[in-house]
Amino acid sequence: xxxxxxxxxxxxxxxxxxxxxxxxxxxxxxxxxxxxxxxxxxxxxxxxxxxxxxxxxxxxxxxxxxxxxxxxxxxxxxxxxxxxxxxxxxxxxxxxxxxxxxxxx
Amino acid sequence: xxxxxxxxxxxxxxxxxxxxxxxxxxxxxxxxxxxxxxxxxxxxxxxxxxxxxxxxxxxxxxxxxxxxxxxxxxxxxxxxxxxxxxxxxxxxxxx
Numbered sequence: 001x002x003x004x005x006x007x008x009x010x011x012x013x014x015x016x017x018x019x020x021x022x023x024x025x026x027x028x029x030x031x032x033x034x035x036x037x038x039x040x041x042x043x044x045x046x047x048x049x050x051x052x053x054x055x056x057x058x059x060x061x062x063x064x065x066x067x068x069x070x071x072x073x074x075x076x077x078x079x080x081x082x083x084x085x086x087x088x089x090x091x092x093x094x095x096x097x098x099x100x101x102x103x104x105x
Numbered sequence: 106x107x108x109x110x111x112x113x114x115x116x117x118x119x120x121x122x123x124x125x126x127x128x129x130x131x132x133x134x135x136x137x138x139x140x141x142x143x144x145x146x147x148x149x150x151x152x153x154x155x156x157x158x159x160x161x162x163x164x165x166x167x168x169x170x171x172x173x174x175x176x177x178x179x180x181x182x183x184x185x186x187x188x189x190x191x192x193x194x195x196x197x198x199x200x
Contacts, residue, residue, distance in 0.1 A: 006106075009106060010106045013106050013107070013110040013151075014106070014109060014110070014113075016110060016113075017109060017110045017112070017113025017114060018113065020113055020114055020117040020144065020147075021116055023117060023140070024116065024117035024118075024119075024120030024121055025120060027120060027121055027124045027136075027137065027140065028120055028123060028124055033128075033133050033136070036133065036136060037136060040121075040136050040137075040139070040140045044140055044143050044144075047147070048143065048146075051110055051114075051147050051150075051151065052147075052150065054110070055150060055151065055154055058154060061159070067159075067163070067166065068150070068162060070166060071146065071150065071165055071166050071169060074169050074170070075143065075146065075169055078169070078173040079143060079173075081173075082139055082173055082176045085176075085177055086132060086139070086176070086180060089132065089180045089183060089184055090130075090132045092184060093132070093183070093184075095130060
């Protein structure tokens with residue numbers, strides 16, 4: 001039983017770290033601020049769920065599990081909100097999204 | 106296993122920091138700092154489990170709150186030029 005929990009934790013933690021690194025690479029390589037927002041918020045939320053899920057299986061006490069769920073719930077609610085606010089502010093400031101025909105860099 | 110997750114998160118933090126230095130617009134930089142803050146929350150949580158002290162989750166929760174409020178405050182400042190009660194053109198303050 002403990003071995004199963006350890007294997008599941010390994011899988012979740014490693015895939016969460018992989019998703020986070022993919023998000024970091026996307027932040028560097030994508031051409032426009034709006035596309036970078038996609039990379040940032042999607043991989044942020046996904047990697048957070050996987051890593052906190054992996055930690056949840058290793059929690060020694062039920063109170064620690066409750067705190068992990070609270071952190072996950074808060075980040076799940078606020079990370080998309082912050083991305084939406086950022087995109088709204090960028091549009092209001094006049095930054096135009098890069099359309100299909102233009103590609104540079 | 107915690108060390109591998111921490112290494113991945115640390116590499117992501119470095120990549121995002123490069124974007125914060127490079128980013129041509131200011132919104133790139135705000136986005137990069139927001140992602141950096143979220144990765145810091147994960148780093149603190151994994152570090153707590155690595156050291157056998159899951160009490161660090163309290164610190165992670167507080168930092169998640171601070172990160173969100175800081176990002177929204179910077180965006181509000183960029184939009185209105187002011188953080189609180191406005192001058193003559195916003196007599197009701199911030200609504």
